[in-house]
Amino acid sequence: MTIWVNEQIDPIGILYSCIASKSEAHAKECHKSFEQNLTPQQKAEGWVARMRTVETWDEVPVNALKLD
Numbered sequence: 001m002t003i004w005v006n007e008q009i010d011p012i013g014i015l016y017s018c019i020a021s022k023s024e025a026h027a028k029e030c031h032k033s034f035e036q037n038l039t040p041q042q043k044a045e046g047w048v049a050r051m052r053t054v055e056t057w058d059e060v061p062v063n064a065l066k067l068d
Contacts, residue, residue: 003054005064006030008038011046018064020057026067027051 004027008016019030034049054060 001055003057003060005052005054005060006034007050007052007061008034009048009050015061015063016047018061019067020054020060020064021067023067 003020003022004024005020006027007018010016021027031051038047
């Protein structure tokens with residue numbers, strides 16, 4: 001099983017928001033939204049939107065919104 005994880009990470013590496021889904025389409029929409037919601041100033045400061053995959057729900061950060 002593939003689980004798509006979208007994360008917004010602040011300049012120090014702290015996970016600010018996270019959404020996980022089994023749907024690649026939902027994950028791509030979420031990633032697009034995360035990217036668009038970062039202001040130019042946040043990007044300049046080092047904020048990033050990252051999308052990655054994991055194999056199990058155990059690998060998803062505990063504070064993630066999990067969409068099944």
